[in-house]
Amino acid sequence: MKGGWIFHIGRYVKLLGSLFTKPERRAMYWKETARMMSDFGIGSLLIVIIISFFIGAVSAVQFAYNLSDSLVPMYFVGYVVKESMILEFAPTVTCLILAGKIGSNIASELGTMRLTEQIDALEIMGINTSSYLVGPKIVAAITMIPLLVIIAAFTGIVGGGIASVSSGYLSQAEYLQGVQSFFVAFNVRVMIIKAVVFGFILTSVSCYQGFYASGSAIEIGKASTRAVVISCILVLLADYVLAWMLL
Amino acid sequence: MIEVKDVRKRFGEQEVLKGITSQFLPGQTNLIIGKSGSGKTVLIKCIVGLMIPDEGEILYDGRDFTKMTIKEKKELRKELGMLFQGNALFDSLTVEENVRFPLDMFTKMTLKEKTDRVNEVLSRVNLQGANNKYPSQTSGGMQKRTGIARAIVMNPKYLFCDEPNSGLDPKTAIVIDELIREITLENNITTIINTHDMNSVIGAGDKILFLHQGNKEWEGNNKTLFETDNVELNSFIFASEFLKEAKEVRLRKMRGL
Ligand SMILES: Nc1ncnc2c1ncn2[C@@H]1O[C@H](COP(=O)(O)OP(=O)(O)OP(=O)(O)O)[C@@H](O)[C@H]1O
Ligand SMILES: [Mg+2]
Numbered sequence: 001m002k003g004g005w006i007f008h009i010g011r012y013v014k015l016l017g018s019l020f021t022k023p024e025r026r027a028m029y030w031k032e033t034a035r036m037m038s039d040f041g042i043g044s045l046l047i048v049i050i051i052s053f054f055i056g057a058v059s060a061v062q063f064a065y066n067l068s069d070s071l072v073p074m075y076f077v078g079y080v081v082k083e084s085m086i087l088e089f090a091p092t093v094t095c096l097i098l099a100g101k102i103g104s105n106i107a108s109e110l111g112t113m114r115l116t117e118q119i120d121a122l123e124i125m126g127i128n129t130s131s132y133l134v135g136p137k138i139v140a141a142i143t144m145i146p147l148l149v150i151i152a153a154f155t156g157i158v159g160g161g162i163a164s165v166s167s168g169y170l171s172q173a174e175y176l177q178g179v180q181s182f183f184v185a186f187n188v189r190v191m192i193i194k195a196v197v198f199g200f201i202l203t204s205v206s207c208y209q210g211f212y213a214s215g216s217a218i219e220i221g222k223a224s225t226r227a228v229v230i231s232c233i234l235v236l237l238a239d240y241v242l243a244w245m246l247l
Numbered sequence: 248m249i250e251v252k253d254v255r256k257r258f259g260e261q262e263v264l265k266g267i268t269s270q271f272l273p274g275q276t277n278l279i280i281g282k283s284g285s286g287k288t289v290l291i292k293c294i295v296g297l298m299i300p301d302e303g304e305i306l307y308d309g310r311d312f313t314k315m316t317i318k319e320k321k322e323l324r325k326e327l328g329m330l331f332q333g334n335a336l337f338d339s340l341t342v343e344e345n346v347r348f349p350l351d352m353f354t355k356m357t358l359k360e361k362t363d364r365v366n367e368v369l370s371r372v373n374l375q376g377a378n379n380k381y382p383s384q385t386s387g388g389m390q391k392r393t394g395i396a397r398a399i400v401m402n403p404k405y406l407f408c409d410e411p412n413s414g415l416d417p418k419t420a421i422v423i424d425e426l427i428r429e430i431t432l433e434n435n436i437t438t439i440i441n442t443h444d445m446n447s448v449i450g451a452g453d454k455i456l457f458l459h460q461g462n463k464e465w466e467g468n469n470k471t472l473f474e475t476d477n478v479e480l481n482s483f484i485f486a487s488e489f490l491k492e493a494k495e496v497r498l499r500k501m502r503g504l
Binding site: 028 | 295297320321322323324325327328329331332333335336337338339348349351352353
């Protein structure tokens with residue numbers, strides 16, 4: 001990529017600015033949004049479930065192991081798994097995974113469209129390409145990614161329960177007691193805010209990388225790698241900023 | 248009619264178009280020919296507005312494209328169809344959906360009307376029955392036809408084709424050339440074609456603009472083409488020994504030998 005970072009930030013802001021133009025035909029934008037929603041949502045469901053299940057399971061077992069000789073009551077395992085899933089693991093880890101999956105997908109799809117002149121073809125027809133190609137993806141991401149994150153939190157808590165109860169550290173009743181204790185609704189809100197912000201970051205950054213891809217096919221690979229790396233860094237940075245602002 | 252007046256375009260140090268002036272009339276196939284790298288694609292992209300010329304005017308029946316507002320440009324673009332060098336079909340849509348796309352986006356037709364129009368256009372380019380295939384499941388020639396169908400589905404007044412027969416066998420290439428020519432005549436379209444295929448030059452050259460190193464080196468048609476003594480044009484046309492010989496045979500015949 002040529003140009004300094006100021007050039008990229010400027011062009012990124014301009015790309016996002018074009019989202020606020022009037023769609024040529026609303027129905028077509030919705031159709032594209034629905035396609036992206038099923039792509040992002042259903043396409044990522046399985047991997048999100050698998051990974052969050054194991055994160056919940058591993059953190060429950062490790063925490064239970066650390067608690068087993070202490071005076072802290074065992075039901076704390078449930079509480080800690082719940083809190084760590086909701087506040088950190090579900091939103092952040094899920095979005096890092098999605099940066100890899102959705103981000104590289106978006107960047108290579110748009111990059112291919114750029115290099116095979118499909119974007120030019122849309123442009124020629126008189127379509128506002130940036131808003132048609134980027135808008136639906138962002139809308140789909142900021143609706144589907146929070147849903148995926150909620151599912152991840154739930155699966156992680158279930159996974160933690162299954163793992164810690166089946167390995168005999170505590171009873172199912174104790175685990176459930178832990179999950180239900182000290183419930184803070186605000187933390188769930190933080191989780192959803194994080195999911196929306198991270199989802200926005202990873203889709204917009206990946207769209208940017210793909211939309212302005214140029215050169216040869218090798219460039220598409222590079223653009224999607226860049227999309228993933230930059231998204232991950234920005235997601236972690238935003239995680240830190242949000243933690244500092246919200247908590 | 249499309250007029251270009253003194254169009255210039257440079258990329259950094261390299262001046263790719265050095266002031267091109269020409270006119271392209273409706274109802275005929277206007278060809279832009281020239282060696283690889285002579286600026287054909289850049290010129291066509293400047294005309295359709297995918298690139299902005301540094302200087303010069305581009306007039307669509309008197310309307311200056313370079314001075315239009317975004318809204319006016321959008322309106323004009325509905326009158327304009329383009330076939331891309333690599334077809335630029337949308338991978339995620341079927342042949343039918345590709346062709347229907349402009350109708351979906353810009354017209355208020357019912358699904359029935361749209362489907363009828365799509366089928367009409369598909370049969371015009373001899374693609375009946377391929378409706379539900381994805382572009383990747385069709386041959387290169389079929390993809391070209393799909394591209395043509397999509398370009399003409401809105402009844403454009405102006406049609407642009409960048410290398411319409413690159414990557415096709417000679418016979419299919421001629422079929423595609425003839426198809427474009429027929430559609431141009433039927434609907435009185437102003438058609439501009441980029442090519443370096445000599446078959447199309449001879450077959451479809453109602454008007455020929457020869458670009459050389461960013462300049463308009465020569466202008467004429469497929470009749471005057473063979474009588475010119477322009478050195479660059481001759482070296483372009485008769486790049487192959489076979490054609491050189493063909494020219495001599497032809498000249499001998501003309502002189503009645
Ligand atoms: N986006 C661009 N940036 C920089 N230089 C460019 C760009 N597009 C084209 N050029 C340069 O402009 C010149 C003309 O290119 P163009 O694509 O118009 O050639 P062409 O006549 O279409 O060739 P071909 O027959 O191979 O398609 C080339 O030297 C090319 O390097
Ligand atoms: Mg070219």
